[in-house]
Amino acid sequence: xxxxxxxxxxxxxxxxxxxxxxxxxxxGSDAKAASGPVTLNFWSWxxxxxxxxxxxxxxxxxxxxxxxxxxxxxxxxxxVITAAKAGNAPDLIQTEYQALPTLVSxxxxxxxxxxxxxxxxxxxxxxxxQVTLGxxxxxAIPQDSAPLAFYYRQDLFQxxxxxxxxxxxxxxxxxxxxxxxxxxxxxxxxxxxxxxxFAGLAQQAGAKWWTxxxxxxxxxxxxxxxxxxxxxxxxxxxxxxxxNQPMYTPAWSKALNEGTQIAWVSAVWAPGVLExxxxxxxxxxxxxxxxxxxxxENATGSWGGSSTGITTGAVKAGHADAAAKFATWLNTDPxxxxxxxxxxxxxxxxxxxxxxxxxxxxxxxNQADFxxxxxxxxxxxxxxxxxxxxxxxxxxFKDAFGQASQAKSDFAPALTAMQTATVDDMxxxxxxxxx
Numbered sequence: 001x002x003x004x005x006x007x008x009x010x011x012x013x014x015x016x017x018x019x020x021x022x023x024x025x026x027x028g029s030d031a032k033a034a035s036g037p038v039t040l041n042f043w044s045w046x047x048x049x050x051x052x053x054x055x056x057x058x059x060x061x062x063x064x065x066x067x068x069x070x071x072x073x074x075x076x077x078x079x080v081i082t083a084a085k086a087g088n089a090p091d092l093i094q095t096e097y098q099a100l101p102t103l104v105s106x107x108x109x110x111x112x113x114x115x116x117x118x119x120x121x122x123x124x125x126x127x128x129x130q131v132t133l134g135x136x137x138x139x140a141i142p143q144d145s146a147p148l149a150f151y152y153r154q155d156l157f158q159x160x161x162x163x164x165x166x167x168x169x170x171x172x173x174x175x176x177x178x179x180x181x182x183x184x185x186x187x188x189x190x191x192x193x194x195x196x197x198f199a200g201l202a203q204q205a206g207a208k209w210w211t212x213x214x215x216x217x218x219x220x221x222x223x224x225x226x227x228x229x230x231x232x233x234x235x236x237x238x239x240x241x242x243x244n245q246p247m248y249t250p251a252w253s254k255a256l257n258e259g260t261q262i263a264w265v266s267a268v269w270a271p272g273v274l275e276x277x278x279x280x281x282x283x284x285x286x287x288x289x290x291x292x293x294x295x296x297e298n299a300t301g302s303w304g305g306s307s308t309g310i311t312t313g314a315v316k317a318g319h320a321d322a323a324a325k326f327a328t329w330l331n332t333d334p335x336x337x338x339x340x341x342x343x344x345x346x347x348x349x350x351x352x353x354x355x356x357x358x359x360x361x362x363x364x365x366n367q368a369d370f371x372x373x374x375x376x377x378x379x380x381x382x383x384x385x386x387x388x389x390x391x392x393x394x395x396x397f398k399d400a401f402g403q404a405s406q407a408k409s410d411f412a413p414a415l416t417a418m419q420t421a422t423v424d425d426m427x428x429x430x431x432x433x434x435x
Contacts, residue, residue: 200301210387234411
């Protein structure tokens with residue numbers, strides 16, 4: 001469960017690449033199904049995916065899966081686009097959600113709504129919308145999800161008399177109270193070195209950074225929801241209530257381990273990171289739902305996650321039905337998902353599978369209901385709205401928010417810079433933009 005599946009998800013595009021509900025060439029009806037036994041190539045970066053495929057292969061002699069290990073993130077996206085253009089793409093690929101628009105725009109992924117659309121109800125609505133891109137098409141089957149939650153040191157919250165925040169207003173109050181009681185400590189840090197967390201927080205607030213209608217895109221990274229998130233965190237950084245240092249550094253690990261940072265907004269895979277970064281704090285952390293903008297709500301964003309897509313190459317080869325059968329089995333069948341959990345270390349996207357996780361992470365022996373809470377949190381996963389140049393937006397975030405956080409200046413100009421860089425890149429590459 002601790003594996004982080006967070007990376008920039010797109011590559012720069014050239015030429016006019018328009019996304020619509022039917023942009024990928026071929027659904028299952030465009031090519032005859034291949035007859036006889038078939039072997040499907042599956043590109044995946046996940047460790048031990050071949051062991052999961054072996055479970056399928058043992059009982060499906062007519063559809064054999066050949067797992068080919070690949071690098072993840074940008075490397076995989078670039079490689080599969082190149083392979084598709086050369087006519088030798090794999091039949092199936094593991095892909096992060098934020099990479100889907102890029103792969104669809106480059107005619108790599110097929111619409112398999114006809115073959116796999118019936119599994120929609122197996123997933124939280126917000127997760128399912130990530131693989132449909134807001135259309136009637138289905139470009140992948142969700143595999144794992146990474147809902148955000150609030151992680152905190154139970155012992156130190158008790159020591160300093162802090163209330164576990166249920167709203168962001170209470171979160172700010174806790175940050176202020178802790179700093180007043182012990183200036184050497186911070187509730188948490190705002191980090192600009194991983195754009196995925198900020199994206200997830202914006203999703204929770206209702207942001208829709210990219211939307212499309214036919215061949216026209218709208219970019220709204222600086223929308224009201226995201227401005228609210230940016231202003232909130234910018235205010236805490238500016239007044240010193242939270243730290244402004246990046247995550248995943250030796251200094252950050254030391255702060256967690258020594259208790260100079262006592263909370264972390266993170267995803268369901270956090271226990272594994274805490275185990276390696278703050279080993280002396282085992283049994284001292286607890287997970288709670290992400291603070292809400294309005295009391296009583298149950299919304300969260302995502303920080304990572306991946307899916308299984310069927311390529312247009314598989315459709316042209318007549319393998320769409322076979323590939324969809326495997327992708328559906330892989331991500332919904334109890335035996336398959338159990339194997340994914342055991343061998344690949346994922347938090348499954350399928351809601352029924354989430355309920356089967358009953359043993360708390362070893363680093364959280366004090367919270368027996370860890371996964372029961374995680375499943376409840378996951379139900380409120382807000383839909384993400386990704387576009388074809390996520391990499392540009394993420395890079396702009398790191399640059400602009402990095403400078404603003406280190407200077408403890410307003411975040412509004414950084415958000416504007418992120419919006420401008422994203423729009424300019426889309427214009428340069430021939431996308432039609434609304435407005």
